[in-house]
Amino acid sequence: MVHSIFAILLSHLLLVLELSTPSLVLAQDAPSQPDVVFVQSANAEIRKEPKMNAESILNLNRGDQLTVISKSGIWLQVQMGETKGWISKLFTSPNRPIGNAELTNQEVQDQSRVSRKRPKPKTVSAATRGLVAGKRGKEEEKYKRDPSAIKRIEKLKVKETEVDSFIKDGNLQ
Amino acid sequence: MTYLRIWIFNISVFALLNCSTPPLTEEEHKERLRAQIEEEVHVGKMMAERLAGHFGAFFKNPRLVRYVNLVGQTILRHSARPEITYYFAILDTEEINAFATPGGYVFVTRGLLTKIRSEDELAGVLAHEIAHINEKHMYSQIKKDREVSSSETLVRMMSRGGSQMGEAVATMVNKGLDILVEDGLGKEKEFEADWAGSVYVSAVGYDPWALKSYLERIKTQLSTVKVAKTHPPFEERIAAFEKFLKQNGLKAVDNRHLLHRFSLNMSQRERTSL
Numbered sequence: 001m002v003h004s005i006f007a008i009l010l011s012h013l014l015l016v017l018e019l020s021t022p023s024l025v026l027a028q029d030a031p032s033q034p035d036v037v038f039v040q041s042a043n044a045e046i047r048k049e050p051k052m053n054a055e056s057i058l059n060l061n062r063g064d065q066l067t068v069i070s071k072s073g074i075w076l077q078v079q080m081g082e083t084k085g086w087i088s089k090l091f092t093s094p095n096r097p098i099g100n101a102e103l104t105n106q107e108v109q110d111q112s113r114v115s116r117k118r119p120k121p122k123t124v125s126a127a128t129r130g131l132v133a134g135k136r137g138k139e140e141e142k143y144k145r146d147p148s149a150i151k152r153i154e155k156l157k158v159k160e161t162e163v164d165s166f167i168k169d170g171n172l173q
Numbered sequence: 174m175t176y177l178r179i180w181i182f183n184i185s186v187f188a189l190l191n192c193s194t195p196p197l198t199e200e201e202h203k204e205r206l207r208a209q210i211e212e213e214v215h216v217g218k219m220m221a222e223r224l225a226g227h228f229g230a231f232f233k234n235p236r237l238v239r240y241v242n243l244v245g246q247t248i249l250r251h252s253a254r255p256e257i258t259y260y261f262a263i264l265d266t267e268e269i270n271a272f273a274t275p276g277g278y279v280f281v282t283r284g285l286l287t288k289i290r291s292e293d294e295l296a297g298v299l300a301h302e303i304a305h306i307n308e309k310h311m312y313s314q315i316k317k318d319r320e321v322s323s324s325e326t327l328v329r330m331m332s333r334g335g336s337q338m339g340e341a342v343a344t345m346v347n348k349g350l351d352i353l354v355e356d357g358l359g360k361e362k363e364f365e366a367d368w369a370g371s372v373y374v375s376a377v378g379y380d381p382w383a384l385k386s387y388l389e390r391i392k393t394q395l396s397t398v399k400v401a402k403t404h405p406p407f408e409e410r411i412a413a414f415e416k417f418l419k420q421n422g423l424k425a426v427d428n429r430h431l432l433h434r435f436s437l438n439m440s441q442r443e444r445t446s447l
Contacts, residue, residue: 041251043376051422052375062255074368074421090252090307090369091376096199098206098256143223143350149230150222150278153262156232158242166243167250170292170431172378 037092039064046085050075058083217276219346229265240438245299251376273302275312292431297384300370310362315345360405368417380426
């Protein structure tokens with residue numbers, strides 16, 4: 001009797017332990033361990049305390065991997081090498097950052113792959129409008145499109161060197 | 174016999190838990206992220222096209238457009254998501270408002286610019302919008318709850334004329350525009366964007382308290398118009414913002430030296446030479 005109770009308790013304990021461990025299914029969405037984050041910001045620091053005005057103790061680079069010790073509001077207590085301190089979670093990501101250039105290269109490759117199965121021009125234009133024939137709804141009329149304005153906006157993006165000068169002139173960081 | 178059954182049951186559960194699909198490799202995970210970003214940017218761009226169509230984009234004053242761009246890109250030096258490109262633009266309307274669409278498009282209205290009194294305030298407004306993009310406030314609300322496989326993204330399927338996918342994008346775009354223009358993202362997300370924005374501006378040296386000054390100035394003017402519908406009550410928002418600034422060591426910064434270039438770029442003449 002005692003044995004059977006012990007066996008039931010032990011087996012259930014093991015089951016609970018197993019269920020409390022992150023499952024492999026969950027791991028698909030977050031291949032990195034949950035207690036690891038990556039620096040997303042181009043300039044970030046580890047601070048002595050969870051305050052923006054606290055002393056900076058380590059400068060970080062984009063992509064640096066940090067081990068999370070604890071969390072408090074927008075702050076993560078982290079460790080990198082021997083250094084322990086705090087960083088705002090707003091400057092981190094659970095995923096290793098993917099650069100824009102990397103994405104662009106990928107898109108070029110993808111387009112060449114897709115081009116082999118290029119659809120009829122009419123289908124593309126309907127699809128890229130986000131609509132299909134006969135599906136133009138009230139919303140489309142409510143918010144009419146202006147793709148040329150967005151093209152122009154994209155062209156007006158300032159150069160990095162201009163931003164550098166602007167920051168320097170304004171005595172900003 | 175009883176505990177033999179229990180053990181068999183438990184072993185089966187263990188097996189089930191551990192024999193599910195193997196975890197994604199680093200490359201597969203990267204490919205999945207690429208697919209998701211591709212979709213986010215595509216949907217955001219379509220929303221941006223409609224916002225520009227709805228309000229009209231303002232280009233008449235290139236100096237002002239450039240200044241908004243420079244302030245926006247300055248904030249991004251510390252807070253950009255590296256995988257997307259951000260764009261800043263002005264909408265040609267007297268309405269006092271700002272918008273962000275997923276994937277990196279930020280808009281301020283001409284009406285809003287007439288109410289701004291410093292570069293720090295402009296930075297505060299733009300950072301709030303950047304935070305909506307970075308925290309995916311809009312995108313997480315509109316995207317369909319579904320898996321995007323790494324090899325067959327929504328955008329690629331759409332480019333082959335997939336009618337269902339075209340509808341899915343159209344639904345997301347329309348839903349997003351309704352949130353932006355009519356319904357709002359909700360109180361919590363607006364608070365979060367205020368808070369995140371203050372951290373962003375502080376990291377580059379702008380005054381994180383400037384947004385509070387701006388909100389206090391416009392609260393009386395906006396209580397009856399659209400922005401009041403899409404944003405939380407000003408008193409509550411300002412109180413929550415002030416509490417956050419104090420709790421997180423976000424001290425006021427004296428950037429009086431920026432007033433000169435602000436007035437050069439944003440003088441009344443510049444703002445109304447439309």
